[in-house]
Amino acid sequence: xxxxxxxxxxxxxxxxxxxxxxxxxxxxxxxxxxxxxxxxxxxxxxxxxxxxxxxxxxxxxxxxxxxxxxxxxxxxxxxxxxxxxxxxxxxxxxxxxxxxxxxxxxxxxxxxxxxxxxxxxxxxxxxxxxxxxxxxxxxxxxxxxxxxxxxxxxxxxxxxxxxxxxxxxxxxxxxxxxxxxxxxxxxxxxxxxxxxxxxxxxxxxxxxxxxxxxxxxxxxxxxxxxxxxxxxxxxxxxxxxxxxxxxxxxxxxxxxxxxxxxxxxxxxxxxxxxxxxxxxxxxxxxxxxxxxxxxxx
Numbered sequence: 001x002x003x004x005x006x007x008x009x010x011x012x013x014x015x016x017x018x019x020x021x022x023x024x025x026x027x028x029x030x031x032x033x034x035x036x037x038x039x040x041x042x043x044x045x046x047x048x049x050x051x052x053x054x055x056x057x058x059x060x061x062x063x064x065x066x067x068x069x070x071x072x073x074x075x076x077x078x079x080x081x082x083x084x085x086x087x088x089x090x091x092x093x094x095x096x097x098x099x100x101x102x103x104x105x106x107x108x109x110x111x112x113x114x115x116x117x118x119x120x121x122x123x124x125x126x127x128x129x130x131x132x133x134x135x136x137x138x139x140x141x142x143x144x145x146x147x148x149x150x151x152x153x154x155x156x157x158x159x160x161x162x163x164x165x166x167x168x169x170x171x172x173x174x175x176x177x178x179x180x181x182x183x184x185x186x187x188x189x190x191x192x193x194x195x196x197x198x199x200x201x202x203x204x205x206x207x208x209x210x211x212x213x214x215x216x217x218x219x220x221x222x223x224x225x226x227x228x229x230x231x232x233x234x235x236x237x238x239x240x241x242x243x244x245x246x247x248x249x250x251x252x253x254x255x256x257x258x259x260x261x262x263x264x265x266x267x268x269x270x271x272x273x274x275x276x277x278x279x280x281x282x283x284x285x286x287x288x289x290x291x292x293x294x295x296x297x
């Protein structure tokens with residue numbers, strides 16, 4: 001994630017934020033609601049459902065002068081399954097007495113998403129593919145009950161480790177969170193069960209792990225998919241064998257990966273009351289955003 005931290009909604013932030021989360025939540029919900037996402041084509045095209053109650057609330061108080069980067073994580077669902085994940089978050093912009101609002105996304109559906117925003121938006125997310133699943137080899141068949149399958153998913157997820165590369169080129173272990181960001185034990189379209197997990201650095205989610213029990217012509221089996229939620233290179237291993245990597249390069253930039261499954265950008269500066277101060281347009285050369293005051297045409 002973009003220099004930020006995360007904690008579950010059931011836990012308080014590591015430091016008090018003087019009501020910041022409560023003040024910003026309506027802004028975050030409005031920002032997320034401005035996105036319209038669909039999957040499929042023609043008459044089979046289906047609109048995704050935004051889960052307006054965030055699945056995570058996070059806060060990073062480890063900034064100069066106690067200033068806080070803070071936000072929440074949303075999901076867009078397709079028949080009860082997570083098809084896209086996004087976090088809307090903000091960081092202080094003291095020279096304007098406001099906060100920079102940033103948007104970060106990753107596609108989760110196997111099919112390509114179509115994403116639209118209001119016409120005056122300066123940034124966009126255009127995924128060019130769906131998130132492919134792979135069979136998780138050498139695993140027992142999915143259990144018969146949801147409770148037993150959750151135990152299985154946690155055990156399987158704990159077999160996987162994830163490393164992030166820091167500014168000096170060192171690989172650092174990320175911490176696995178055993179509580180899923182989202183669980184969907186009554187899915188549809190061939191998915192029997194599933195859960196979305198994350199790996200964190202301190203309290204910052206850096207990588208995503210999706211586990212699903214699926215019906216195939218050869219019977220039920222476990223499948224997985226991984227995703228970037230960071231501006232750094234990432235590597236995942238299972239039993240010391242690499243199963244996924246996401247390496248930063250000219251195509252896999254700070255703003256997006258090669259197929260735009262992942263996307264992040266600073267979008268605007270607002271007051272705590274939600275008044276627009278300025279819009280920001282992120283570019284490859286100026287990823288922190290070109291600045292346009294709200295009264296500029």
